[in-house]
Amino acid sequence: MKTIIDMHSIIKSFYIGLPNELEILHEIDLQVYEGEFISIVGQSGSGKSTLMNIIGALDRPTSGSYVLDGEDISELTDNELSDIRNIKIGFVFQTFNLIPRSSALRNIELPMLYNGLGMTERTSRAKELLKMVDMEDRMTHKPSELSGGQKQRVAIARAMANNPAIILADEPTGALDSKTGELVMDIFADLNKNHGKTVVLITHNTKLAARTDRILTLSDGRFERIES
Amino acid sequence: MLLIENIKLAFEGLFANKVRALLTMLGIIIGIGSVLAIVTVGNSMSASVTSDMSSFGVSNINVRVTQRNSDRHMPSSSLNENDYITDEMLESFLNMHGEKVESVSVSKSGGPGTAREGRKYANVNIIGVNDGYGAVNNVAVQNGRFLRTDDIKSRRYVAVVSDRLTENIFSKDVDPLGKEVRIDDGLGIQTYLIVGVYKYEEGPFAAFRMFMGPRSEETTDLYIPVSTQQLNSSSVSGYQSFTVMANSDTDSIAFSETVKDFFNAYYKNNARCEVSANAMETSMETVNSMMGTMQLAIAVIAGISLLVGGIGVMNIMLVSVMERTREIGTRKALGARNAAIRMQFIVEAVIICGVGGVIGVVLGFAGGYAGSLALGFPGLPSAGTVVLAVLFSMAIGVFFGYYPANKAAKLDPIEALRYE
Ligand SMILES: Nc1ncnc2c1ncn2[C@@H]1O[C@H](COP(=O)(O)OP(=O)(O)O)[C@@H](O)[C@H]1O
Numbered sequence: 082m083k084t085i086i087d088m089h090s091i092i093k094s095f096y097i098g099l100p101n102e103l104e105i106l107h108e109i110d111l112q113v114y115e116g117e118f119i120s121i122v123g124q125s126g127s128g129k130s131t132l133m134n135i136i137g138a139l140d141r142p143t144s145g146s147y148v149l150d151g152e153d154i155s156e157l158t159d160n161e162l163s164d165i166r167n168i169k170i171g172f173v174f175q176t177f178n179l180i181p182r183s184s185a186l187r188n189i190e191l192p193m194l195y196n197g198l199g200m201t202e203r204t205s206r207a208k209e210l211l212k213m214v215d216m217e218d219r220m221t222h223k224p225s226e227l228s229g230g231q232k233q234r235v236a237i238a239r240a241m242a243n244n245p246a247i248i249l250a251d252e253p254t255g256a257l258d259s260k261t262g263e264l265v266m267d268i269f270a271d272l273n274k275n276h277g278k279t280v281v282l283i284t285h286n287t288k289l290a291a292r293t294d295r296i297l298t299l300s301d302g303r304f305e306r307i308e309s
Numbered sequence: 310m311l312l313i314e315n316i317k318l319a320f321e322g323l324f325a326n327k328v329r330a331l332l333t334m335l336g337i338i339i340g341i342g343s344v345l346a347i348v349t350v351g352n353s354m355s356a357s358v359t360s361d362m363s364s365f366g367v368s369n370i371n372v373r374v375t376q377r378n379s380d381r382h383m384p385s386s387s388l389n390e391n392d393y394i395t396d397e398m399l400e401s402f403l404n405m406h407g408e409k410v411e412s413v414s415v416s417k418s419g420g421p422g423t424a425r426e427g428r429k430y431a432n433v434n435i436i437g438v439n440d441g442y443g444a445v446n447n448v449a450v451q452n453g454r455f456l457r458t459d460d461i462k463s464r465r466y467v468a469v470v471s472d473r474l475t476e477n478i479f480s481k482d483v484d485p486l487g488k489e490v491r492i493d494d495g496l497g498i499q500t501y502l503i504v505g506v507y508k509y510e511e512g513p514f515a516a517f518r519m520f521m522g523p524r525s526e527e528t529t530d531l532y533i534p535v536s537t538q539q540l541n542s543s544s545v546s547g548y549q550s551f552t553v554m555a556n557s558d559t560d561s562i563a564f565s566e567t568v569k570d571f572f573n574a575y576y577k578n579n580a581r582c583e584v585s586a587n588a589m590e591t592s593m594e595t596v597n598s599m600m601g602t603m604q605l606a607i608a609v610i611a612g613i614s615l616l617v618g619g620i621g622v623m624n625i626m627l628v629s630v631m632e633r634t635r636e637i638g639t640r641k642a643l644g645a646r647n648a649a650i651r652m653q654f655i656v657e658a659v660i661i662c663g664v665g666g667v668i669g670v671v672l673g674f675a676g677g678y679a680g681s682l683a684l685g686f687p688g689l690p691s692a693g694t695v696v697l698a699v700l701f702s703m704a705i706g707v708f709f710g711y712y713p714a715n716k717a718a719k720l721d722p723i724e725a726l727r728y729e
């Protein structure tokens with residue numbers, strides 16, 4: 082099987098004023114295979130989001146090597162990283178992060194806009210994605226007119242806009258009740274099974290984590306053990 | 310593609326927060342509006358002054374008895390009989406320099422009065438004039454004639470009146486020529502024969518007449534022979550001032566020196582008074598340069614207002630960037646390049662300033678038109694000026710939007726996403 086995320090000895094530290102340097106991630110090794118659905122669990126502050134940001138090319142590691150879909154991304158420019166986020170990665174956040182002034186449709190179009198797609202193409206793809214998450218009747222609604230679960234469904238549709246290889250979700254059910262959380266989890270499972278997406282999920286919910294192929298536990302910046 | 314979307318987005322943002330947008334634009338609106346209004350009114354003012362002056366004639370030379378060593382005109386009350394320019398002086402002037410002179414105009418105010426015909430009356434300003442007055446001051450006689458030399462010589466009781474006056478005191482089907490009017494100058498009532506009717510020109514503020522009472526209350530000038538006027542008033546003979554109209558071959562500025570020297574010869578022994586002679590052409594140059602200076606000063610003030618407006622836009626853009634920190638982080642996570650974020654905010658600033666500019670143009674149009682209408686020379690800014698004004702305000706948007714936009718573009722995506 083093809084390794085889509087390949088990390089070796091990733092260290093991330095923050096300068097919190099000299100001479101203190103705070104190492105958050107200690108020599109992380111991580112291999113995720115194409116089409117895998119994994120979950121990362123761990124206590125708050127253990128470095129899950131920090132790791133996720135590096136996986137998603139939002140942040141650069143302090144040291145270590147990271148090959149994403151066959152491409153070493155540690156040497157890329159800001160613009161190249163932007164393009165990777167745009168095309169290869171789909172982010173889903175705990176707080177949804179929809180653009181408040183834009184409709185559901187326009188939110189979904191956003192990644193395609195940055196990818197240079199024309200309007201007709203954008204709109205038809207966005208409508209398709211809305212249908213996929215069962216939200217086609219909420220096309221013109223603003224985020225403030227949607228419930229938490231609906232917002233997250235729009236956000237997932239947006240993450241899928243440019244048909245990325247990887248979906249990264251950082252506690253996507255953290256702001257939802259458990260029933261809605263399950264429904265959102267169903268969508269991720271569907272993306273993984275039926276659309277071939279590699280999904281990396283951060284969660285606190287062990288029940289949801291149990292639905293994934295593999296659970297990684299992060300503790301103080303190190304993986305505890307790898308279950309398979 | 311992105312640009313169109315950004316323009317849409319900017320307009321959405323604008324309409325979502327109208328009051329704030331309007332307040333932000335205010336500086337630009339005032340700046341652009343006042344520049345446009347001022348340019349329009351300034352042009353109209355130039356046109357009005359130029360036309361006023363050329364209607365009086367650029368070849369006119371105003372001659373006046375003034376106090377020695379003083380710039381100020383002296384009040385006529387401080388002159389005595391010996392200080393006035395006499396008809397004899399004028400006669401010998403014409404004998405000597407007549408070939409350079411088109412005409413000479415003298416006038417003496419007889420003060421306010423009323424013209425009556427039956428029970429109807431009209432307010433008038435009685436002015437005693439000579440035969441040259443009509444030509445020098447462009448009195449537009451429509452019907453009949455202006456006063457003639459023999460009217461003056463024979464001290465006739467004849468008058469030239471305005472069409473307003475005849476409309477007010479005669480019925481429509483009556484020809485006022487040859488009709489008599491009784492003129493009350495406050496000292497007594499005399500009967501005059503109407504020999505001419507001139508077309509009354511409304512003053513520059515005629516547009517505001519609604520504030521000045523009805524048309525029939527209007528006071529118009531009524532001309533009678535200056536010699537006749539003297540018969541009925543206690544005023545001394547002679548003039549404190551008069552106007553020489555040089556003929557078209559004469560250089561009026563040079564000739565004004567000759568005129569001055571000629572009359573000053575009579576005042577050699579007068580310790581208090583002398584004669585000054587000013588060519589209209591000189592005053593016109595002065596007025597033009599003064600107006601240029603004024604426009605420049607106002608342009609500087611408008612420029613400062615635009616600068617302040619621009620800083621206001623920059624301030625609001627900085628606030629807007631801060632408010633939308635999370636949005637910026639999200640956009641970056643979704644793959645927006647720094648340049649795309651920068652463009653989004655610059656476009657927003659340009660739209661704010663551009664819309665402000667357009668509102669300013671509309672207000673400047675209205676203000677400029679109203680102002681120039683009041684001056685009697687209604688004018689509108691040219692299309693080029695309008696386009697320039699809007700483009701300039703958009704340029705202000707680029708200039709003052711760049712710093713906030715760049716700040717947004719350089720935000721760290723993770724910190725932006727964590728921003729509360
Ligand atoms: N920019 C930063 N500067 C300093 N410390 C940071 C920064 N970002 C994260 N941290 C620290 O790194 C640790 C891990 O944070 P995070 O990855 O958000 O944890 P998690 O997502 O597992 O709750 C925390 O102790 C946090 O305070």
Ligand SMILES: [Mg+2]
Pocket residue numbers: 129130131251
């Ligand atoms: Mg976290």
